[in-house]
Amino acid sequence: MNCSEADVLINALVDGELDAGHARDVEAHVASCRDCTGKLASLQAMRSAMAGAGLMEKAPAALRERIERTLPAISIASARMPAVNARPAGPWRINRRVFAGGFAAGTALSAAVAATLLVAVVRDDRDQKIASEVVSAHLRSLQPGHLTDVETSDRHTVKPWFNGKLDVAPPVIDLTAEGFTLIGGRLDTINGETVAALVYRRRHHVINLFVARRPGGKRAGAGSEIWHGFNVRRWTEDGLDFWAVSDINAGELDEFYKKFSTAARPAAPS
Amino acid sequence: MSADDDSERARRFRDAALPHLDDVYTLARYLMRDQADAEDAVQECYLRALRHFDSYRGPAMRPWLLAILRNVCKSEFTRRSERPAAECNDNAPVEPPAWQEAQPSAEAELLRRHDAAAIRRLVAALPPQFREAVVLRDINDLSYRQIAEVAGLPVGTVMSRLARARAMLRAAWIAEQGLKS
Numbered sequence: 080m081n082c083s084e085a086d087v088l089i090n091a092l093v094d095g096e097l098d099a100g101h102a103r104d105v106e107a108h109v110a111s112c113r114d115c116t117g118k119l120a121s122l123q124a125m126r127s128a129m130a131g132a133g134l135m136e137k138a139p140a141a142l143r144e145r146i147e148r149t150l151p152a153i154s155i156a157s158a159r160m161p162a163v164n165a166r167p168a169g170p171w172r173i174n175r176r177v178f179a180g181g182f183a184a185g186t187a188l189s190a191a192v193a194a195t196l197l198v199a200v201v202r203d204d205r206d207q208k209i210a211s212e213v214v215s216a217h218l219r220s221l222q223p224g225h226l227t228d229v230e231t232s233d234r235h236t237v238k239p240w241f242n243g244k245l246d247v248a249p250p251v252i253d254l255t256a257e258g259f260t261l262i263g264g265r266l267d268t269i270n271g272e273t274v275a276a277l278v279y280r281r282r283h284h285v286i287n288l289f290v291a292r293r294p295g296g297k298r299a300g301a302g303s304e305i306w307h308g309f310n311v312r313r314w315t316e317d318g319l320d321f322w323a324v325s326d327i328n329a330g331e332l333d334e335f336y337k338k339f340s341t342a343a344r345p346a347a348p349s
Numbered sequence: 350m351s352a353d354d355d356s357e358r359a360r361r362f363r364d365a366a367l368p369h370l371d372d373v374y375t376l377a378r379y380l381m382r383d384q385a386d387a388e389d390a391v392q393e394c395y396l397r398a399l400r401h402f403d404s405y406r407g408p409a410m411r412p413w414l415l416a417i418l419r420n421v422c423k424s425e426f427t428r429r430s431e432r433p434a435a436e437c438n439d440n441a442p443v444e445p446p447a448w449q450e451a452q453p454s455a456e457a458e459l460l461r462r463h464d465a466a467a468i469r470r471l472v473a474a475l476p477p478q479f480r481e482a483v484v485l486r487d488i489n490d491l492s493y494r495q496i497a498e499v500a501g502l503p504v505g506t507v508m509s510r511l512a513r514a515r516a517m518l519r520a521a522w523i524a525e526q527g528l529k530s
């Protein structure tokens with residue numbers, strides 16, 4: 080893979096649109112290419128900045144009322160009104176063209192990359208779904224007012240806050256001394272399941288640590304991975320699944336995992 | 350059709366379509382730029398959607414509404430017989446600053462430091478088809494397939510357009526930062 084082929088795919092990686100195999104290919108190229116490493120970091124930064132800026136507009140209340148007022152009246156009139164030029168370009172109409180028609184002439188993509196992409200964007204296994212949801216939850220949390228439901232650096236406040244809200248009691252650990260400041264917690268949803276999210280800050284980067292129940296889950300540490308362009312550290316301990324996700328670099332996230340996991344483990348006889 | 354049927358249908362439509370009003374309005378603001386024009390487009394979108402609600406079969410209401418909104422905006426630009434600014438060639442070269450000029454992490458830090466108003470302005474300044482791609486992906490949070498459905502484009506075109514849109518955005522973002530510092 081060369082840099083111009085990687086260009087589009089790095090975007091797709093950050094957007095969580097690549098299947099596992101292509102994601103690995105792109106990550107392998109990025110790991111060996113300084114330019115593309117910079118590009119990936121910049122795309123992540125832009126995406127985080129956009130997610131954090133709260134760019135969704137709020138429709139004015141007057142507009143909402145105007146629409147609500149016209150609804151029943153129009154539904155009567157519509158019986159006589161010819162349906163001109165309003166055929167929506169929905170999936171029921173153009174799907175075939177989109178997927179069978181191939182790529183428009185003159186796009187910047189080479190034919191080989193284009194062929195790859197058709198396969199690449201069509202993916203749907205469980206891991207990918209969870210990866211997507213973990214990264215989406217992370218991005219969602221960066222929107223103003225979404226980061227924490229309980230905001231405090233006091234773990235004795237955060238821990239009881241989860242009581243009765245969840246069937247897991249996440250270990251809440253203050254790592255301020257280690258350079259990871261606990262800033263609070265919230266409830267979130269991953270793969271249809273309500274999970275605990277502990278929120279840490281490293282300089283001005285946010286780390287979300289998602290904790291879900293995994294009955295019978297044995298202790299297992301997975302390596303650091305890039306999911307959709309974000310660094311994710313996944314591990315299982317004491318019947319709990321953990322996902323730490325952030326745009327800090329993989330080394331720092333690994334350090335977070337080690338500090339957290341060491342502190343979480345009671346000093347039990349081994 | 351009885352009045353009861355009508356109001357029942359209007360109620361179903363309201364419950365399905367109105368929760369997406371902010372999404373539709375947001376896209377309208379970016380496509381039309383002017384607030385009053387955006388509001389008119391949104392209202393027209395909901396009128397058309399209601400008219401076609403009987404033939405709506407899913408799967409997702411939000412992309413369906415956004416596709417209608419997009420059509421409304423297009424016809425408005427056609428009616429005024431003006432092109433929505435200059436439709437710019439998908440392949441016209443973008444010349445972003447070379448990646449190696451700054452430390453990669455330094456540049457990322459730079460990109461992170463932007464407030465909502467600045468980002469809005471930069472997105473609004475993109476040529477229409479690139480602006481649309483970025484808004485649908487990064488603000489409306491649609492998948493590539495959904496964007497392809499909304500914009501009536503092949504998925505591959507959506508992908509290359511987004512990549513180019515972000516390259517432009519990044520270049521403008523950095524240029525602005527450079528002016529400030």
Ligand SMILES: [Zn+2]
Nearest residue numbers: 082112114115
């Ligand atoms: Zn490269």
